[in-house]
Amino acid sequence: MKTLKYSRQRESIKACLMSRHDHPTADALYTLIREEYPNISLGTVYRNLNLLVELGEIQKLTCGDGADRFDADTSPHYHFVCKNCGKVSDLPLDPLVNINHLAQEHADGTVESHTIYFYGTCKECFENNYR
Amino acid sequence: MKTLKYSRQRESIKACLMSRHDHPTADALYTLIREEYPNISLGTVYRNLNLLVELGEIQKLTCGDGADRFDADTSPHYHFVCKNCGKVSDLPLDPLVNINHLAQEHADGTVESHTIYFYGTCKECFENNYR
DNA sequence: TTATTAAATAGTAACAATTACTAATATAAT
DNA sequence: ATTATATTAGTAATTGTTACTATTTAATAA
Numbered sequence: 001m002k003t004l005k006y007s008r009q010r011e012s013i014k015a016c017l018m019s020r021h022d023h024p025t026a027d028a029l030y031t032l033i034r035e036e037y038p039n040i041s042l043g044t045v046y047r048n049l050n051l052l053v054e055l056g057e058i059q060k061l062t063c064g065d066g067a068d069r070f071d072a073d074t075s076p077h078y079h080f081v082c083k084n085c086g087k088v089s090d091l092p093l094d095p096l097v098n099i100n101h102l103a104q105e106h107a108d109g110t111v112e113s114h115t116i117y118f119y120g121t122c123k124e125c126f127e128n129n130y131r
Numbered sequence: 132m133k134t135l136k137y138s139r140q141r142e143s144i145k146a147c148l149m150s151r152h153d154h155p156t157a158d159a160l161y162t163l164i165r166e167e168y169p170n171i172s173l174g175t176v177y178r179n180l181n182l183l184v185e186l187g188e189i190q191k192l193t194c195g196d197g198a199d200r201f202d203a204d205t206s207p208h209y210h211f212v213c214k215n216c217g218k219v220s221d222l223p224l225d226p227l228v229n230i231n232h233l234a235q236e237h238a239d240g241t242v243e244s245h246t247i248y249f250y251g252t253c254k255e256c257f258e259n260n261y262r
Numbered sequence: 263t264t265a266t267t268a269a270a271t272a273g274t275a276a277c278a279a280t281t282a283c284t285a286a287t288a289t290a291a292t
Numbered sequence: 293a294t295t296a297t298a299t300t301a302g303t304a305a306t307t308g309t310t311a312c313t314a315t316t317t318a319a320t321a322a
Binding site: 060063080102103107111119 | 191193195209211213214220223227230233234236237238239240242243244245248249250252253254256257
Binding site: 007042 | 307308309310311317318319
């Protein structure tokens with residue numbers, strides 16, 4: 001069996017993600033963390049992010065556009081994605097637990113969880129006429 | 132301005148997708164269509180799928196795992212994804228239009244649409260003990 | 263402390279999904 | 293039939309991500 005060993009890099013990745021509310025991509029985190037650890041490897045960032053997801057300490061967001069994003073807030077909540085600028089923000093809406101049961105009635109299997117992404121135009125893009 | 136021109140390949144791609152209910156990936160469609168057009172190019176499949184999405188004739192599904200999938204049913208409906216085998220199936224649940232309004236109250240922008248993916252274990256995988 | 267063991271790393275190569283490029287072909291309009 | 297341009301096949305390039313490997317680092321035992 002594999003025992004987990006401490007690593008500064010992993011701590012730094014988690015700390016950096018926790019300090020942010022913009023749900024950065026692996027590459028964005030890589031850029032941020034290189035300020036503190038100039039020769040950290042992109043592979044290390046990916047490996048640790050996936051490990052942290054497996055450990056349930058962070059969560060991965062797949063919003064449809066390019067790269068996956070990461071979120072240090074593991075409590076069930078939803079996200080709002082701007083179709084214009086791609087920004088992903090938290091949506092503090094109470095988790096809709098009942099819709100799993102709703103879905104269960106029509107699914108050919110056992111429904112365990114769900115994800116919801118809301119799409120639209122964010123405030124800034126709206127004020128700047130979508131530019 | 133660009134005017135659309137007919138192409139057999141595009142028609143074939145759309146027809147093939149409409150005949151299927153398993154939401155194939157671009158590569159899966161490529162394999163299927165090569166039976167009729169043995170030297171169609173994978174790039175042609177991707178280009179036309181994206182074009183059809185832009186035209187609103189089909190929709191793209193991004194369920195988190197590997198490749199994007201495509202669905203000829205553009206009516207609002209949801210999907211069930213098996214965490215075990217990756218199968219994506221339709222979930223004939225009435226569209227939850229009210230949750231856009233719910234989300235609107237907490238979003239920092241204009242909510243226009245949403246996607247929901249339900250995750251769990253499909254019937255087959257359950258009966259085969261997740262194998 | 264030093265030695266031992268195994269996990270983690272940096273750096274690089276490989277991979278998978280997708281898009282871009284280009285010369286040739288097919289479609290629509292004249 | 294001629295012309296203009298959208299579309300194609302084939303290939304190369306890009307992007308996001310994972311795998312590999314020799315070296316380093318952390319935890320543990322002597």
